[in-house]
Amino acid sequence: MLGSVLGGAGILGTSPEMLALFVGFGLVVGVLFGFFGMGGSFLVTPALLMLDYPAPVAVGSGMAFVFGTAVIATLKHHDLGQVDYKLGAIMITGTTIGIEVGRASVYYLESLGLAGGIISVAYVVLLGGVGAMVTRDALKGGGGGGVDHEATDKDLDEYEIPEIAKTIQQTVRIPPMVTLRGDVRVSAWVITAVAFATGVLSGFLGVGGGFIRMPAMIYAIGVPVPVAVGTDLFEIVFSGGLGSYLYGQGGGVDLGIVAPLLFGSALGARVGSAATAVVDADGIKVYFGGMLLIGATAVGIGEVGSYIGSSALELLGLVLVIGAAVVVAFAILYSTVSSLRSTRRQETPAAD
Amino acid sequence: MAGLEVPTWDPETALLIGTILVEAIVLYVGYGGLERLFGPYLMKLLVGGEPNAR
Numbered sequence: 001m002l003g004s005v006l007g008g009a010g011i012l013g014t015s016p017e018m019l020a021l022f023v024g025f026g027l028v029v030g031v032l033f034g035f036f037g038m039g040g041s042f043l044v045t046p047a048l049l050m051l052d053y054p055a056p057v058a059v060g061s062g063m064a065f066v067f068g069t070a071v072i073a074t075l076k077h078h079d080l081g082q083v084d085y086k087l088g089a090i091m092i093t094g095t096t097i098g099i100e101v102g103r104a105s106v107y108y109l110e111s112l113g114l115a116g117g118i119i120s121v122a123y124v125v126l127l128g129g130v131g132a133m134v135t136r137d138a139l140k141g142g143g144g145g146g147v148d149h150e151a152t153d154k155d156l157d158e159y160e161i162p163e164i165a166k167t168i169q170q171t172v173r174i175p176p177m178v179t180l181r182g183d184v185r186v187s188a189w190v191i192t193a194v195a196f197a198t199g200v201l202s203g204f205l206g207v208g209g210g211f212i213r214m215p216a217m218i219y220a221i222g223v224p225v226p227v228a229v230g231t232d233l234f235e236i237v238f239s240g241g242l243g244s245y246l247y248g249q250g251g252g253v254d255l256g257i258v259a260p261l262l263f264g265s266a267l268g269a270r271v272g273s274a275a276t277a278v279v280d281a282d283g284i285k286v287y288f289g290g291m292l293l294i295g296a297t298a299v300g301i302g303e304v305g306s307y308i309g310s311s312a313l314e315l316l317g318l319v320l321v322i323g324a325a326v327v328v329a330f331a332i333l334y335s336t337v338s339s340l341r342s343t344r345r346q347e348t349p350a351a352d
Numbered sequence: 353m354a355g356l357e358v359p360t361w362d363p364e365t366a367l368l369i370g371t372i373l374v375e376a377i378v379l380y381v382g383y384g385g386l387e388r389l390f391g392p393y394l395m396k397l398l399v400g401g402e403p404n405a406r
Contacts, residue, residue: 064369064372067369067373067376068372068373068375068376069376071373071376071377071380072376072379072380075377075380076380241369242359244369244372245359245362245366245369246359248365248368248369249359249360249362249365253365253368253369253372255368255371255372258372259371259372259375262375262376262379263375263379266376266379266380266383267379270383270384270387337398337399340395340399341398341399344399
């Protein structure tokens with residue numbers, strides 16, 4: 001209903017208004033992804049669902065967008081030496097099978113006419129859960145919910161393996177055992193299990209799954225944080241690429257959605273990534289948590305609107321999802337410029 | 353489309369995913385070049401001086 005209001009003739013079957021919306025939304029999502037190292041993708045699929053795209057197109061295009069974003073981010077992390085190719089190669093199999101299970105579930109639910117509703121409910125639970133966790137950590141001053149910018153500057157040898165990862169490494173010793181970067185020795189089966197579980201989530205929701213896979217790699221496998229980030233992205237290039245291919249075969253990837261989103265997000269990610277050198281993430285993390293909670297509420301409102309056929313509620317849900325992301329992205333940009341200007345003012349008298 | 357599938361070769365879909373891959377690489381290289389070209393000017397415009405906040 002809402003999509004038809006904004007739809008019309010244009011490039012790649014997408015109207016100029018929708019192209020502008022996707023580029024702008026991509027820019028915002030890119031700033032968030034570049035700054036927090038996660039969280040960009042799980043706003044895209046709900047927004048597409050609210051724009052009345054069929055569930056396989058919303059999830060498939062969301063996944064293709066994640067694939068493109070992962071290609072760009074992996075190129076950057078490769079330059080920084082933060083990709084463990086051995087770990088990535090082992091994870092690809094588990095994640096790929098998981099994605100295929102998730103994808104098949106979407107098509108099965110779609111054949112029952114339940115896909116849109118169930119995916120929206122899953123998003124409400126997921127966004128709400130992760131949002132509550134991030135907000136709680138931010139209010140407590142903890143480091144959860146995203147990449148710790150200071151931690152990524154340490155050497156890999158300086159990282160302590162979490163207790164839970166040590167316990168898993170000592171308990172699960174099913175061969176073959178593999179040695180990873182940071183001198184971590186773990187069963188290949190643990191890696192495959194983590195990869196499969198997060199792959200199912202990716203395939204079902206069209207997200208990269210980094211917000212689950214990164215903590216899982218750190219706490220279940222025991223790899224250092226920067227390696228978890230870089231390897232996660234490398235692995236998404238392959239699993240996301242294959243997932244997109246499978247969705248594409250079913251007509252689930254719309255280039256008119258993915259191309260403009262990627263065009264905006266690639267620029268936004270550069271800005272967001274540069275902002276990490278200037279702004280303290282802890283001050284903004286609470287807004288990020290709030291944004292996820294608003295996103296969960298918005299998806300719920302949009303779904304109720306779709307169920308009762310109210311385009312006003314659908315529009316409200318969409319405005320809330322996009323509005324919350326825009327507010328947090330602007331908070332990052334504003335803090336960055338303010339911080340740079342304040343540093344400049346402090347340094348100017350010293351230079352004189 | 354329901355049920356697990358082994359991917360089969362489909363030139364049209366491969367072209368679609370290849371286009372996204374090429375777009376991603378072009379954007380990485382292109383925006384990188386633009387950043388080097390216009391980054392200092394933009395920083396000067398925003399902050400009022402050379403970028404030295406790091």
